[in-house]
Amino acid sequence: MVDTVFFDLDGTLVDHRSAVWEAIGHIVQAAPNATAPPDELATLWWTLEARHMGEYLAGRCSFAEHHRRRLRSFLPMLGEPVPEDPGLLDSWIAERYITPLEESWRCYPDVQPCLENLKRLPRGPRLAVLTNGDPEQQRAKLARFGLLEYFDAVLTPTELGAAKPVAYATACRWMGTDPAQAVNVGDMLESDVKAAAVAGLTGIWLDRGIDFVTGGPSPIADEAVLRIERLTDLPVHLSPASD
Template identity: 30%
Template sequence: MPGKKYRLICFDADGTLFDYNRAEEWALKNTFLEHNLAFSGKTIETYRKINKSLWDRLEQGNIKIERLKIERFTKTFPGLSEKEALELSKTYLEHLKKTGFLISGAEETIRALHGKYKLILLTNGLAKTQEGRLRASGLYAYFDAVITSEEAGCAKPDERIFRMALSIAKVISRESLMVGDNLTADIKGALMAGMDACWYNPLYEEKNKTEEYLIIKNLKELLNFLL
């Protein structure tokens, strides 16, 4: 997979560049304390299961982002009204956008690729939240564009969002590579759009090797293929 054929590298955000688990726990803790709600390991576990289920539904096109923002809190706290959940959501997103926690190797990788490729952040996250986190991380200036499902009106793996990135970068699909941690949303979505794909999978085992897409365990491994 020679890097010289690429002009555009797209990166997923959460779980690929951002340490989402750390950011989520920090934001939830501050949110719950601010709203006088119980914060515990059990509450976090419950929230995460519900949140993942809702994001899976979003990727399948079975729920809208505005409903997701409410239901992840009404389902975690059954006695909460939708109005209260919406206020909780606003507070949570305000805290979350302040987090710039990065996965190991993310900063070095993006800095090394900057100026050699067009870089686009392609995320199913919320626009203001993801832009805020990218700024907080110090990586905002290295990206040519940020595309969110909220603004695009469709979510990965819908190939329309990938084609939006190609259009913005003014490249054709075979000149682009998508890097992400989600095998369905990032990898299969990119392949359906005609792009090459790189699965960031820290738990990768050699027996899982495939010719269909590249697999890396550490983000800096990507530089061996692209530089």
């Protein structure tokens, strides 16, 4: 019986990748002193995000500092000076990046129908978001689209003291469930599905047809992987265990 369903957030509930490309696209297009073409600058920003987000998740810097590190590497390519004052870096991020990023957030159209259907299941599972993102920013995304009410918990490294994949076991303890009775749904085949399975959960791969990291085609999964193309297909996989 499935007791708890964990959902990844970025790439699963909210289209984070497209929002980043839209927000940074406006910045690089309007940079008269840029040292590289706009498409190269956008790719660099995405690469820097992955690198410095990894440092934050490893506990080597704060969430604010991971933004500063990214910006210190990026501003010279943009043809802009790098302020020594961390506060000026924070202001740049807040005003020129975070504001347009938040305006570019989009919720996937299959999310709310899926959550509504799960609510209607007899003895339906508890729902939680399990994300490696910053808790304030991630809750803001969910609140923007009226999704917070569906979840019993929003779990991040701040609450759990660890990021995925270590966080799977901790998240199950937080929710008071056995990993064997938990499902994790996400768009990342390795970190959302295979890593969840190693921790004893059932991983379900939401294949949205794009690799979140590279932007290329989805990876190839073996036949043993539970795969769905739309979140609205999820209740069908759960309802037999809830009867």
